[in-house]
Amino acid sequence: MIARELISTPSFAAEVEQGLTSDPKTLPSKLFYDAAGSALFEKITELPEYYLTRTELGILQRHASAMAQAVGPDSTIVELGAGTAAKTCTLLRAFANRQMRVLYFPVDISWAALAEARERVSQKVPQAHVRPVVADFSGGFGFLRDLPGRKLVLYLGSSIGNFETPAAVALLRSVRNELSAGDSLLLGTDLAKDPSILLPAYDDAQGVTAEFNKNILRRINHDLDADFDLDCFRHVARWNAAQSRMEMHLESLEPQTVHLRSLNLRVKLASRELTHTENSYKYTLASVREMLKASGFSLQKSWLDRRKWFAVHLAQV
Ligand code: TRP
Numbered sequence: 001m002i003a004r005e006l007i008s009t010p011s012f013a014a015e016v017e018q019g020l021t022s023d024p025k026t027l028p029s030k031l032f033y034d035a036a037g038s039a040l041f042e043k044i045t046e047l048p049e050y051y052l053t054r055t056e057l058g059i060l061q062r063h064a065s066a067m068a069q070a071v072g073p074d075s076t077i078v079e080l081g082a083g084t085a086a087k088t089c090t091l092l093r094a095f096a097n098r099q100m101r102v103l104y105f106p107v108d109i110s111w112a113a114l115a116e117a118r119e120r121v122s123q124k125v126p127q128a129h130v131r132p133v134v135a136d137f138s139g140g141f142g143f144l145r146d147l148p149g150r151k152l153v154l155y156l157g158s159s160i161g162n163f164e165t166p167a168a169v170a171l172l173r174s175v176r177n178e179l180s181a182g183d184s185l186l187l188g189t190d191l192a193k194d195p196s197i198l199l200p201a202y203d204d205a206q207g208v209t210a211e212f213n214k215n216i217l218r219r220i221n222h223d224l225d226a227d228f229d230l231d232c233f234r235h236v237a238r239w240n241a242a243q244s245r246m247e248m249h250l251e252s253l254e255p256q257t258v259h260l261r262s263l264n265l266r267v268k269l270a271s272r273e274l275t276h277t278e279n280s281y282k283y284t285l286a287s288v289r290e291m292l293k294a295s296g297f298s299l300q301k302s303w304l305d306r307r308k309w310f311a312v313h314l315a316q317v
Contacts, residue, residue, distance in 0.1 A: 011138070013263055016220060020260075020267045025275040027250075029162060030136070031216045032278070035112040040212040042084060047208060049200040052158060055310040056188050057087045063303045063312070064094035070301060070314055071152050071184055073099045078147060079154040080137070080175070082106030085117035087156060089124040091186075096127040105147060107133045137171065144178035151179060156188035158310070161245070161281040165291065168281075172295030176317060185297055185315045192282040193309055195239040202237035202246050202280070210235030213248055213277055225261035232256055236274065244287075248278040288313055 012031070019026040033041065045053035060067070068091070077095065079088055085106050096102045102125070106117045114132040121130045133143060144151065153175055160168050175185065202209055213235045217228035236249040252269035259266050269275075283291075288311065289299045297315035304311045 013224060016224060017263050017265060027216050027275055027277050029278040030109065031219055032212065033110050034219050035110065037212060037215045038083065038110040038113045040208060040215055043208050044212060047204045047206065049204045051201060051309060052190055053087065055305050056156060056312065059303050059305055059310060059312050060087055061090050064090045067091065067186065067314065068094040068098050074150055075152040076103045076147050076149040077152050077154060078105045078107065078144060080107050081155065081157065081159045082108045082117050083113045085121055088154065089121060092121060092125045092128045096125055102128040104128045105131050105133055107135050109136050141175050141178045151183040153185045155185065158188055158190035160187060161190055162278060164279065169291055169294045172297065176296040179317045181317055183317045187313045187315060189283045189288050189311050189313065191309055191311055192244050192284055198239055198246055199237060202248060203235065213250060216277055224263055227259050244282050246280040247276065249274040249276050285311065
């Protein structure tokens, strides 16, 4: 595997310090995905309330061959934030049915997830050649340029929705800048819908999402020698209609002071104070089209599930 960047870099500490000394407090969401966090997220994707993964998978299963046909032959497939590649096998199989050689580059910040991705794909789609890349997007997308052939970039799971729109456009644009004519992008986006469906998806009955959100504190305890007491925080999920996004927060249950020894920093939290950890934007077909256009892509086709809860879009450079 290619290690592009170490996970606990000095910028990690700087970002935590910056977030916890801001008003309101924030924590960088990329901290979710250490080995424990990636395993918890995998559990989220299997929750009855978390419709996103299985809805997207249904779309991919139903339309994989149409997608492969629309993309055209001889594409090298690069998946950003591949995780364990659970959804990708269907698509890889559809490509394997149409072309001689399928080259698949799963990219993720979690080494553990990539090891599982490689294992899974080798078993389920033996025709595919898998080359995992450990990378953090803050390092840019220069690695795309070095890959051979026509490229199809996959960015699934509505991960794009975890960025504010200007940052999402900047990300897609920097991907676009590494691509050439004939290359394409397959983008998964969650769609705006009734909050009675959205809220449980981000605050499940078993409390897995709460554990996932709090894992960020466990990670800071471990990596920055801090003393967050996880029992003194509550997971809060909110629907922000004006911004069309789900928001994740950690609420301090009492007045407390947390000590981050590696940073020589003491952070005071008031009772009920919120620390913002993540946003998950929910789109319309029009807002996706606009985001792609602003990034230098043109939307070719969108595939939706029957309930119109989720969409997978093919865009051309
Ligand atoms: N990309 C996922 C999403 O927006 C991330 C996610 C799911 C998440 N559940 C979460 C992030 C809970 C923070 C807290 O759906």
